[in-house]
Amino acid sequence: MTPDARPDVTVDCTGRPCPVPVIELARAVAAAEPGTVVEVVSDDPAARHDVPAWARMRGKEYLGEVPAGGATAYRVRA
Amino acid sequence: MPATARGSAPVHLDAASGVPLSPAARAALEASLDDGWADPARLSAAGRRARLLLDGAREAVADVLGCRPPEVSFAPSGTVAAHLGVLGLAGGRRRAGRHVVHAAVEHSAVLHAVERLVEEGGSATSVVCDRLGRTDGDAFAAALRDDTALACLLASSHEVGTLQPVEEVAAACRAAGVPLLVDACQDVGRRPVPGGWSALVASARKWGGPTGVGVLAVRTGVRWRSPLPDDEREGGRVPGQPALPLVVAAAVGLQAAAAAASDEDRRLRPLVDRVRARVAATVPDVEVVGDPVDRLPHLVTFSCLYVDGEALLVELERRGFTVSSGSSCTASTLEPSHVLAAMGVLTHGNVRVSLSAATTEDDVERFLAVLPEVVADLRRAAGVEGL
Numbered sequence: 001m002t003p004d005a006r007p008d009v010t011v012d013c014t015g016r017p018c019p020v021p022v023i024e025l026a027r028a029v030a031a032a033e034p035g036t037v038v039e040v041v042s043d044d045p046a047a048r049h050d051v052p053a054w055a056r057m058r059g060k061e062y063l064g065e066v067p068a069g070g071a072t073a074y075r076v077r078a
Numbered sequence: 079m080p081a082t083a084r085g086s087a088p089v090h091l092d093a094a095s096g097v098p099l100s101p102a103a104r105a106a107l108e109a110s111l112d113d114g115w116a117d118p119a120r121l122s123a124a125g126r127r128a129r130l131l132l133d134g135a136r137e138a139v140a141d142v143l144g145c146r147p148p149e150v151s152f153a154p155s156g157t158v159a160a161h162l163g164v165l166g167l168a169g170g171r172r173r174a175g176r177h178v179v180h181a182a183v184e185h186s187a188v189l190h191a192v193e194r195l196v197e198e199g200g201s202a203t204s205v206v207c208d209r210l211g212r213t214d215g216d217a218f219a220a221a222l223r224d225d226t227a228l229a230c231l232l233a234s235s236h237e238v239g240t241l242q243p244v245e246e247v248a249a250a251c252r253a254a255g256v257p258l259l260v261d262a263c264q265d266v267g268r269r270p271v272p273g274g275w276s277a278l279v280a281s282a283r284k285w286g287g288p289t290g291v292g293v294l295a296v297r298t299g300v301r302w303r304s305p306l307p308d309d310e311r312e313g314g315r316v317p318g319q320p321a322l323p324l325v326v327a328a329a330v331g332l333q334a335a336a337a338a339a340s341d342e343d344r345r346l347r348p349l350v351d352r353v354r355a356r357v358a359a360t361v362p363d364v365e366v367v368g369d370p371v372d373r374l375p376h377l378v379t380f381s382c383l384y385v386d387g388e389a390l391l392v393e394l395e396r397r398g399f400t401v402s403s404g405s406s407c408t409a410s411t412l413e414p415s416h417v418l419a420a421m422g423v424l425t426h427g428n429v430r431v432s433l434s435a436a437t438t439e440d441d442v443e444r445f446l447a448v449l450p451e452v453v454a455d456l457r458r459a460a461g462v463e464g465l
Binding site: 017018019022023026027030044045046048049050052053054056057 | 363365383384385386387405406413414418419422423424425426427460462465
């Protein structure tokens with residue numbers, strides 16, 4: 001958990017089922033400057049497992065999760 | 079029924095959920111219908127015939143499990159056997175405590191029974207697994223406490239096939255004086271069951287027996303208290319008269335499966351190796367999960383990045399193949415597979431392929447030929463190519 005890693009980009013996928021949050025995160029990371037922090041906000045329980053797994057498969061740094069309203073923001077470094 | 083590539087029933091590649099009745103089991107079922115109606119507890123001629131059938135079935139199952147016949151009880155399903163196994167062992171150990179140790183990757187039938195114990199004031203420790211889905215034996219042993227009533231460790235993972243360290247954990251449990259329940263539903267009839275268990279659970283429909291028969295075996299000397307009202311049948315562990323013709327069919331089916339198990343292992347293991355290698359080579363962005371070597375002979379699981387698991391199942395069924403999935407969109411709940419989650423692997427786009435006696439090399443080849451195209455089509459439709 002790195003609460004001080006403030007997101008440069010936020011993608012809101014609230015209400016959208018797996019694998020949409022991971023797809024939208026991947027799109028945002030592809031468009032972001034390398035090294036910036038991208039977060040996806042999701043209330044889908046699968047995102048908690050799939051975002052870190054995606055980061056591992058793509059060689060990206062997973063920065064952890066923080067509460068975001070009724071959902072959760074999962075952060076990675078682009 | 080949707081049309082399939084064959085224009086007939088899809089190829090069943092979901093043996094881990096259940097397989098059709100084997101010819102041996104079917105013949106036994108038909109042969110025992112005439113005598114299976116009577117009460118085996120009665121001394122009438124019909125009762126004695128039923129008693130012989132029931133005793134014979136119990137001996138056959140005990141022989142395969144490597145235990146004594148009185149230790150074997152027949153239950154209405156593997157799920158009921160698991161529920162009674164967990165609750166009965168806990169009941170027998172109330173004076174010791176109300177703590178349960180179990181693998182994180184346990185089948186939900188065991189987890190639901192443990193949840194009931196926790197709701198009633200007990201506590202539970204879930205033991206982690208590694209990326210391959212193998213439970214950490216040292217962590218399991220370290221989780222055993224003075225107030226641990228029972229421990230649960232499945233023999234192998236029903237979702238990813240990885241064998242579990244049963245003998246190592248059984249030794250730790252024995253040293254701690256804690257009874258160990260082993261869920262061997264995927265193993266019985268396919269490979270020798272690891273020793274050291276106090277209670278064991280199995281399910282007939284996994285080995286070609288009929289739906290409606292589970293097995294609960296409890297070793298002599300293991301403390302037991304039924305969570306249900308007293309009944310003298312089935313060793314006092316499962317109330318009610320067992321469905322005798324089904325039980326006989328299950329036992330005969332198990333003998334046939336066990337007799338063929340090593341040949342089937344030699345036949346299916348290389349087919350699973352082929353699926354593991356070919357899927358990894360022909361489908362981009364796929365994770366083939368579970369232990370590649372120390373695994374069940376018939377089961378392989380992989381996850382396809384960015385693909386909706388339900389869409390994948392529907393499309394594969396349309397192309398003539400039935401598989402299963404641990405993805406949340408295919409489950410009755412919104413939760414993804416707790417097994418894949420515990421392993422730290424992708425939970426979406428998940429496919430479990432499990433082979434049976436009916437699976438041919440040609441079936442596997444045709445599946446492998448179709449899969450890359452199906453995944454590519456779904457990715458194209460979702461606009462995720464190149465992501």
